[in-house]
Amino acid sequence: MSADYQVIDDVAVITLNNPPVNGLGLATRTAAVEGLQRAALDPAVKAIVITGAGKAFSGGADIREFNSPKALTEPTLHTLIRTVEDSAKPTVAAIHTVCMGGGLELALGANYRVALPGAQIALPEVKLGLLPGAGGTQRLPRVLGLETALNMIVTGTPVLSEKLAGTKLFDELLPAGSGLVAGAVAFARRVAGVRPLPKVRERQVEHPDAAAFLAAARARVKAEAGPFPAPVECVETVAASVEKPFEDGLKFERERFIHLTQTTESKALRHAFFAERAASKVPDVPADTLVRDIRSAAVVGAGTMGGGIAMALANAGLPVTIVETTQAALDKGLATIRKNYENTVRKGKLAPEKAEQRIALIGGTLDFAHIAQADIVIEAVFEDMEVKETVFRRLDATMKPGAILASNTSTLDLNRIASFTARPQDVIGLHFFSPANVMKLLEIVRGAATGKDVLATALALAKKIRKTGVVSGVCDGFIGNRMVEQYIRQAGFLLDEGALPQQVDAAIERFGFAMGPFRMGDLAGNDVGWYIRKRRAIESPGVKYSQTADLLCEAGRFGQKTGAGWYDYEAGDRTPRASSWVDEMIVRHSQDLGIARRSIADEEIVERLVYALVNEGAQILEEGIALRASDIDMVYLSGYGFPLFRGGPMFYADTVGLATVLAAIGKYARGYHGEAWTPAPLLVRLAQEGRTFNG
Numbered sequence: 001m002s003a004d005y006q007v008i009d010d011v012a013v014i015t016l017n018n019p020p021v022n023g024l025g026l027a028t029r030t031a032a033v034e035g036l037q038r039a040a041l042d043p044a045v046k047a048i049v050i051t052g053a054g055k056a057f058s059g060g061a062d063i064r065e066f067n068s069p070k071a072l073t074e075p076t077l078h079t080l081i082r083t084v085e086d087s088a089k090p091t092v093a094a095i096h097t098v099c100m101g102g103g104l105e106l107a108l109g110a111n112y113r114v115a116l117p118g119a120q121i122a123l124p125e126v127k128l129g130l131l132p133g134a135g136g137t138q139r140l141p142r143v144l145g146l147e148t149a150l151n152m153i154v155t156g157t158p159v160l161s162e163k164l165a166g167t168k169l170f171d172e173l174l175p176a177g178s179g180l181v182a183g184a185v186a187f188a189r190r191v192a193g194v195r196p197l198p199k200v201r202e203r204q205v206e207h208p209d210a211a212a213f214l215a216a217a218r219a220r221v222k223a224e225a226g227p228f229p230a231p232v233e234c235v236e237t238v239a240a241s242v243e244k245p246f247e248d249g250l251k252f253e254r255e256r257f258i259h260l261t262q263t264t265e266s267k268a269l270r271h272a273f274f275a276e277r278a279a280s281k282v283p284d285v286p287a288d289t290l291v292r293d294i295r296s297a298a299v300v301g302a303g304t305m306g307g308g309i310a311m312a313l314a315n316a317g318l319p320v321t322i323v324e325t326t327q328a329a330l331d332k333g334l335a336t337i338r339k340n341y342e343n344t345v346r347k348g349k350l351a352p353e354k355a356e357q358r359i360a361l362i363g364g365t366l367d368f369a370h371i372a373q374a375d376i377v378i379e380a381v382f383e384d385m386e387v388k389e390t391v392f393r394r395l396d397a398t399m400k401p402g403a404i405l406a407s408n409t410s411t412l413d414l415n416r417i418a419s420f421t422a423r424p425q426d427v428i429g430l431h432f433f434s435p436a437n438v439m440k441l442l443e444i445v446r447g448a449a450t451g452k453d454v455l456a457t458a459l460a461l462a463k464k465i466r467k468t469g470v471v472s473g474v475c476d477g478f479i480g481n482r483m484v485e486q487y488i489r490q491a492g493f494l495l496d497e498g499a500l501p502q503q504v505d506a507a508i509e510r511f512g513f514a515m516g517p518f519r520m521g522d523l524a525g526n527d528v529g530w531y532i533r534k535r536r537a538i539e540s541p542g543v544k545y546s547q548t549a550d551l552l553c554e555a556g557r558f559g560q561k562t563g564a565g566w567y568d569y570e571a572g573d574r575t576p577r578a579s580s581w582v583d584e585m586i587v588r589h590s591q592d593l594g595i596a597r598r599s600i601a602d603e604e605i606v607e608r609l610v611y612a613l614v615n616e617g618a619q620i621l622e623e624g625i626a627l628r629a630s631d632i633d634m635v636y637l638s639g640y641g642f643p644l645f646r647g648g649p650m651f652y653a654d655t656v657g658l659a660t661v662l663a664a665i666g667k668y669a670r671g672y673h674g675e676a677w678t679p680a681p682l683l684v685r686l687a688q689e690g691r692t693f694n695g
């Protein structure tokens, strides 16, 4: 049973019981309908209360039934709501903690609603690119009024029940801490004899000037929705609650809901939703693996990354001690942290006392002995194997047994780093992205010897500090940077052949990327890649890339920090301005190579940049560096500004069709530096079999 039935006095109480949030899956719907029928037939029952067990009234649709025929099997959510609404005996929804999506739509079918304060009330479907498809767009405006209902449906943001006190949504708000079921039963007994039964569907939508309000809402939401169709459809369906009779509005809602389920944007959002959940699961690490207790942390290095990592930990309430080599470096790092918090306070995003609490959690030292008792230490020193070796030998000698030793290295071999210690099982990579206190992505690098409990602890820590943790195997650049290297190589080749940085950036930004490769280079510092290329030239000569990036760095144009990079910058201004020096350098370089520059279409730019990611992603997948295609998508969505409405590079390739992607790669393989386009065997295989990465 996934709904319980009991009779208290002369009131039937149906309790949805489907942990964790009483999702309205088939078994729950069936049990609820059976409960309603049983109550209808029992002459001793005068009224019916519907509530939820445990941590929710109901969180809505059961996500385990997404994309499953079960969602459409009778009794559907529509049927359940109709059964509640058409009940001959009064129905009362008793709401607490979470009442969202289909859960709220169910409650709106009841004749009455009583609630406890603190309940989160929402119709969040828009966040998955959908709209409430079980009457929510028609019933909510009838109890909350047009404006409040429209805002809730268009944003999906939860509102606390007490904020909605006094609206027609609730007939009674019970005192905090009182017994919900007892209160609901008492309420039901009071109204048991009232006829006719009040129905939300029979109410009128309230608004002094609905037509003008809707016209303004249509314009505003259209402008804010960007590439997503759902918010606009939400407005249209809510408008139908005013403009059409109830049944017609319901039909219209159904039609627009089905339309949205078919859009790529909604498919992409749902893919991202499931990808995020999947990323925290590692097949050979059971969900009940015992994790290590993390109550205190240490960070080695107070530079760009060390400071940001310390902030990310302190933001989650963990005390952190930073170790540095000199007092000057430590003071500078701590001062930067304070300045960052003060800026956040100035922008009104953090209360001053909260900022002080967080700053107070971050301490500094020059003595490794002071961090010996930390449960985890994250190293963020220079990207140099010798420096890493010194630090890890030191950590091995100092840290208490059982402490996790993590490295934030971006490119170095984690297994070698682990070999500098006598406890490689405790060593793991935690690759944060800059700024580490802001960026969502955390690549969790699993070394050959990394303990399963250490990996599980890292995944739990990622959750605690509100990062999207994605597990990567050991390779140069891990998932994200290894792929981005191919993307940046293509961007460089495009310059050699005829494009300019501003054209490349504009084309890929129109595709939806937050920032094109050249603006990104200027922001991160072009010297970073320069040093890596110099190292590679020794380690693996023969990998070709456009020399324009080196010519840029040789001229000292490292990016925003030097006031000039691929673009020019004016003092104190981050606006990129096209640079005639850069344009001339690029044109001259093409001449030196004997290349006749050609005009390159935006479509080619986008294909070459995105398919370079896809092809390397396929290689990474085949090598087992990434556990699943959706993990690669998560890396790109949360760390590289890949457009969410396209679902990540691998999902995007699936929507284009892998055979089409492969054909384009074949074409580019015959062009300039075609050797960069060896198709990944996995891509070839899947394309031949007509399959997808995320299949």
Ligand code: NAD
Residues within 6 Å of the ligand: 300, 301, 302, 303, 304, 305, 306, 323, 324, 325, 326, 329, 379, 380, 381, 382, 383, 384, 387, 390, 391, 408, 409, 410, 411, 431, 432, 433, 434, 524
């Ligand atoms: P950084 O130069 O800003 O900071 C490094 C800090 O480490 C300096 O303050 C230095 O004084 C300190 N340090 C050096 N040796 C030390 C030692 N033995 N003990 C204690 N402190 C020591 O460098 P960063 O940009 O913060 O990079 C740090 C690490 O993070 C590198 O491995 C880098 O590859 C990685 N990383 C950087 C980025 C980025 O965008 N900058 C992103 C992800 C990962």
